[in-house]
Amino acid sequence: MAEPTAARAAGNRLVEGLRAYRLIAAMWIRSTMAYRASFVMTTAGSFFANALDFVAIVLMFSRVDALGGYALPEIAFLYGLSATSFGLADLAIGSMDRLGRRVRDGTLDTLLVRPAPVLAQVAADRFALRRLGRVTQGALVLGWALARLNVDWTPLKLLLMPVMVVSGCVIFCAVFVAGAAFQFVAQDASEVQNAFTYGGTTLLQYPPTVFAKELVRGVTFVLPLAFVNWLPALYVLGRPYPLDLPRWTAFTPPLVAVACCALAGAAWRVGLRSYRSTGN
Numbered sequence: 598m599a600e601p602t603a604a605r606a607a608g609n610r611l612v613e614g615l616r617a618y619r620l621i622a623a624m625w626i627r628s629t630m631a632y633r634a635s636f637v638m639t640t641a642g643s644f645f646a647n648a649l650d651f652v653a654i655v656l657m658f659s660r661v662d663a664l665g666g667y668a669l670p671e672i673a674f675l676y677g678l679s680a681t682s683f684g685l686a687d688l689a690i691g692s693m694d695r696l697g698r699r700v701r702d703g704t705l706d707t708l709l710v711r712p713a714p715v716l717a718q719v720a721a722d723r724f725a726l727r728r729l730g731r732v733t734q735g736a737l738v739l740g741w742a743l744a745r746l747n748v749d750w751t752p753l754k755l756l757l758m759p760v761m762v763v764s765g766c767v768i769f770c771a772v773f774v775a776g777a778a779f780q781f782v783a784q785d786a787s788e789v790q791n792a793f794t795y796g797g798t799t800l801l802q803y804p805p806t807v808f809a810k811e812l813v814r815g816v817t818f819v820l821p822l823a824f825v826n827w828l829p830a831l832y833v834l835g836r837p838y839p840l841d842l843p844r845w846t847a848f849t850p851p852l853v854a855v856a857c858c859a860l861a862g863a864a865w866r867v868g869l870r871s872y873r874s875t876g877n
Contacts, residue, residue: 625725686766829847
């Protein structure tokens with residue numbers, strides 16, 4: 598009886614967290630929509646600011662025919678997958694990097710006394726709908742790449758497309774949560790967290806052939822960002838895998854995402870238990 602009870606309690610906490618997240622995010626969305634012109638301008642600014650990254654890649658290809666053996670549509674495919682997955686994660690819980698500030702100034706205490714899970718409150722805090730600009734830009738590049746690629750589409754490859762985006766989003770969310778958990782200890786580590794989130798998505802926008810094998814091993818076996826797009830995308834493109842990995846690893850991103858969430862959740866619980874208020 599203990600196991601079903603524990604599972605039921607965990608399920609209730611999850612439902613409670615999702616409900617709290619939805620309510621807080623809805624509050625911030627209503628606040629954003631009160632100034633629609635500002636929302637449109639900031640969303641457009643986010644769109645064009647992120648578009649400059651892809652413009653730089655296009656300008657690079659005005660001088661070269663291939664980068665690491667990959668043509669522009671293939672690079673755009675990697676870019677679009679990475680940008681879309683990360684954009685969704687950034688939209689959902691991008692506010693996690695504010696946790697260090699709350700730990701330093703003591704405002705985290707106000708979240709602890711509220712009848713809602715702390716993780717849901719931190720994730721939904723200052724929910725920024727303008728981040729849809731990043732998602733839209735990444736999705737447009739991905740659509741352009743799919744229209745230009747010469748791929749022999751099979752049912753497995755078609756199924757892999759939404760799986761890549763969703764699994765990549767979940768993996769990035771886990772990295773956000775793990776980075777926030779580290780801030781319980783470091784207190785001022787938002788830039789360290791950004792190196793693995795924003796830096797990670799920039800890394801994945803380029804093929805693994807342009808990086809040293811040590812770095813590729815690191816983002817495959819240590820921080821498994823390679824499962825966001827590299828491994829499944831190379832299967833779609835029919836490209837050889839880095840590190841001589843087996844072909845079936847292209848279908849493991851959902852499992853990796855679940856494992857990352859479990860580890861990030863454990864890290865969050867340890868960090869939250871170690872938190873000591875700043876006092877008065």
